[in-house]
Amino acid sequence: MLEGETRLGLGTYTLTDADGVETIKAAIEHGYRHIDTARLYGNEAEVGEAIAAADVDRDDLFVATKVAHFEEPEKTTGYVERAIDESFEKLGLDRIDLLYHHWPREQDDIETVLPVLADRVADGQVDNLGVSNYTVDDLELADELIDRPIDALQVEMHPLLQQDDLRAFLADTDTDLVAYSPLAQGEVFDVDVISEVAAKHSVSEPVVSLAWLLSKEGVTAIPRTSSVDHLRDNFGALDVELDAEDVERIDAIERTHRCEDPDWMTW
Known part of the structure; x- marks a missing residue:
């Protein structure tokens, strides 16, 4: 599903208001083709405005959003239907490339929400179905609930949380x-191995971390930044090829750090 330039997307959490629009627009015009947002972020309208303002054809973009986060009100079929309709309206789009169920708190949420999303894919309004922060048990439940595959699983992943089992x-x-938080929210700057590989390739630690993620088959990264300079630097990861030794050294990092870890979550 995700290949080429869409394997390096832009996470848009906290990118709101006029500054957010300008950052997202700059990213698109710099070459980002995968834009990730969510109902919970409160910026789907800004993402839609940036897409409309950028000098890039909509069909060249891959737009993902998410609904039904655990912080949202009690989940009902009607609520989820309305939430999806509102996402379409705010984005100003008649098609969404990837729609996620955004981090359930319990499996009852999955049983209510996921079939609604699958119906939108079957209706042709949504191209791909995604889930966010599902465990293996959740993925197995999803397989029982719907008669189509899950196209994408969004979870935290970076050199300090390598998600080997998943x-x-x-x-x-x-x-x-x-992979969200692909730079471990800045922790990658403090890892000697990453700094050494970055010096070897004359790039930054974020670029090495993103290149490492992209070296893994089937893995996409969506770094978030409000800095135009940083989003341009991050995009350079598409042009960096780590050699086998580089990858092995990063694979062997023993430090473990999870940025998002609510007490109730059972990983």
Whole structure:
């Protein structure tokens, strides 16, 4: 599903108001083709405005959004239907490339929400179905609930949280893993191995971390930044090819750091 330039997307969390529009527009015009947002982010309208303002054809973009986060009100079929309609309206689009169920708190949420999203794919309004922060148990439940595959699983992944078990589970499926917080919210700057590989290639630590993610089959990265300079630097990861030694050194990092880890979540 995700290939080429769409394997490096732009996460848009906190990119709001006029500054957010300008940052997202700049990213699109610099070459980003995968734009990731969510109902919870409160910026779908800004994403839609940036898409409309950028000098890039809509059909060249891959737009993803998410609905039904655990912080939202009690989940009902009607609520989810209205939430999806509102996302379309705010984005100003008649098609969404990827629609996620955004981080359920319990499996009852999955049973209510996921079939609604699958119906939107079947209706042709949505091209691909995604889930966010699902565990292996959640993915197995999803397989029982709907008669189509999950196209994308979005979870935290970076050199300090390599998701080996989850990637092994997905290896025999067609589900892409989309990595949020791919720079461990800045922690990658403090890892000697990453700094050494960055110096070797004359690039930054974020670029090395993103290139490492892109070296993994079926993995996409969606770094978030409000800095135009940083989004341009991050985009350079598409042109960096780490050699086998580089990848092995990063694979062997023993430090573990999870940025998003609510007390109630059972990973």
